[in-house]
Amino acid sequence: MHPSITRNHSWCIGESMELWLDAASVRHGTLESHPADRVLLAAGDAIPEWVDSPLFACEDGRILDASTNSVGVHVDVDDSEGQDAAKSMVGMVSWVVLTTGDWQMIPLENIVAASQGTGTKLVARIDSNQAIRGAAFALETGVDALLLPANNPEIWAEAQIIAAERLATCSEGEEIVEDDSGIVTAMITEIQDGGFGDRACVDLTSILEVGQGLLVGSSSNALVLIHGETLDSEFVPSRPFRINAGAVHGYVLMADGTTKYLSELVAGDAVAICDSSGVVDEAIIGRMKIESRPFLIIRFEHKETGMVGQTFVQQAETVRLISSTGEMPSVTSLNIGDSVLVQVDSSARHIGKNILSGVEER
Numbered sequence: 001m002h003p004s005i006t007r008n009h010s011w012c013i014g015e016s017m018e019l020w021l022d023a024a025s026v027r028h029g030t031l032e033s034h035p036a037d038r039v040l041l042a043a044g045d046a047i048p049e050w051v052d053s054p055l056f057a058c059e060d061g062r063i064l065d066a067s068t069n070s071v072g073v074h075v076d077v078d079d080s081e082g083q084d085a086a087k088s089m090v091g092m093v094s095w096v097v098l099t100t101g102d103w104q105m106i107p108l109e110n111i112v113a114a115s116q117g118t119g120t121k122l123v124a125r126i127d128s129n130q131a132i133r134g135a136a137f138a139l140e141t142g143v144d145a146l147l148l149p150a151n152n153p154e155i156w157a158e159a160q161i162i163a164a165e166r167l168a169t170c171s172e173g174e175e176i177v178e179d180d181s182g183i184v185t186a187m188i189t190e191i192q193d194g195g196f197g198d199r200a201c202v203d204l205t206s207i208l209e210v211g212q213g214l215l216v217g218s219s220s221n222a223l224v225l226i227h228g229e230t231l232d233s234e235f236v237p238s239r240p241f242r243i244n245a246g247a248v249h250g251y252v253l254m255a256d257g258t259t260k261y262l263s264e265l266v267a268g269d270a271v272a273i274c275d276s277s278g279v280v281d282e283a284i285i286g287r288m289k290i291e292s293r294p295f296l297i298i299r300f301e302h303k304e305t306g307m308v309g310q311t312f313v314q315q316a317e318t319v320r321l322i323s324s325t326g327e328m329p330s331v332t333s334l335n336i337g338d339s340v341l342v343q344v345d346s347s348a349r350h351i352g353k354n355i356l357s358g359v360e361e362r
Contacts, residue, residue, distance in 0.1 A: 018145035182278040185324040186300040194295030200262040201289040215253040222309025227320040247312035255282035307344040
C-alpha cells in the first residue's frame with residue numbers, strides 16, 4: 001500500500017528540528033552554557049554541569065548516551081559508499097549523524113528518502129550558514145537535527161530562525177493516510193498524436209497470462225495497466241513474455257514497490273506483474289528492446305480523486321490496455337470516455353521511493 005493524500009485535515013511537513021552542539025570538536029578551553037537541544041561530546045570528556053542529556057561520539061563511529069547505550073552512529077558521506085553505509089543503518093539505530101563532503105544536498109535527499117517511516121532520525125553536520133536551509137528542508141521534510149559548531153554565533157542564529165520557520169511550515173488541508181484502493185477505473189479524456197520517439201518493450205523470462213501486464217505512466221502517481229502481448233492475431237503471433245510498455249521516459253512499477261524509468265531497466269530486474277486485482281506476481285526481465293516508433297498520448301482521469309495522468313504508447317494494434325469490464329482494447333481503437341484500469345497514488349517519489357513531499361507531474 002502506498003500513502004495518499006485526503007483533504008480537509010492538517011499536518012505539518014516540518015516537525016520540530018533539534019539543534020545539537022558539536023562539543024566533540026572543541027578540544028581546548030571551557031565549554032560555555034549553550035541553548036542546544038543536545039550536546040555531543042567526545043567519548044571520555046567530562047560532562048559540563050549545564051548539560052542535562054549528553055551524547056558521546058566514539059572514535060569507531062558509535063554515538064552513546066550517558067549510560068553508554070548505543071543510540072546512533074556517525075557516517076562520513078563523502079562518496080557513494082558513504083551514502084550506502086548511512087542508508088544501511090536506517091532502521092537499525094535511533095540516530096544517524098551525517099557529515100557530507102563536496103556534495104551535500106543530493107546525498108541528504110537520498111538518505112532522507114530512505115529514512116522516512118523507519119524510526120531512524122537524521123542529524124546533519126553544518127559548517128556554514130548556506131548549508132542550513134538545504135538540510136532543514138531536504139525533500140520538504142528535512143533532517144531531524146542539525147549538528148552546529150560551538151563557537152559560531154552567526155550559524156546558531158540562522159539555525160534558530162530556520163528551525164522556527166520549519167516548525168511553522170504546515171499544510172492546511174492535507175493528511176497522510178494509507179491508500180487501499182489498488183487498481184481503480186479511470187476515464188480516457190484525450191487521445192492525441194505523440195510524435196516519434198524511443199519505445200521500450202519489456203521481455204520477461206516467464207509467460208504472462210491473459211489479463212496481466214505492467215503498470216506504466218508518465219507520472220509515477222498515475223500508472224495505467226498495459227496488457228502483455230498474449231493475444232493472437234491474424235497478422236502477428238503472440239509474444240506472451242512481452243509488454244510493449246511505451247516511451248522510455250515512462251515510469252514502471254517494480255516488484256519491490258518502487259518505480260523506475262523504462263530507460264533504466266536491465267536484464268535481471270524484477271517488475272511487478274498486475275491484473276485487475278492489483279499486483280499478483282513478479283517477473284524477471286530477460287531483455288529490453290528499444291526501437292524508434294510512432295506514439296499516441298493517452299490522457300486519463302480518476303474522477304473520485306481528481307488525479308490525472310498520461311502515458312505514451314506505441315501506435316500499434318498489438319498494444320492493449322485493460323478496460324473496467326475486463327476487455328483488452330487496442331490503443332488504436334480507444335475512444336474518449338472509455339474506462340481503463342489504473343493505479344493512482346498521491347504521494348511523491350524520490351529515485352522511485354515514496355516520500356512525504358509534494359510534487360506535480362504533467
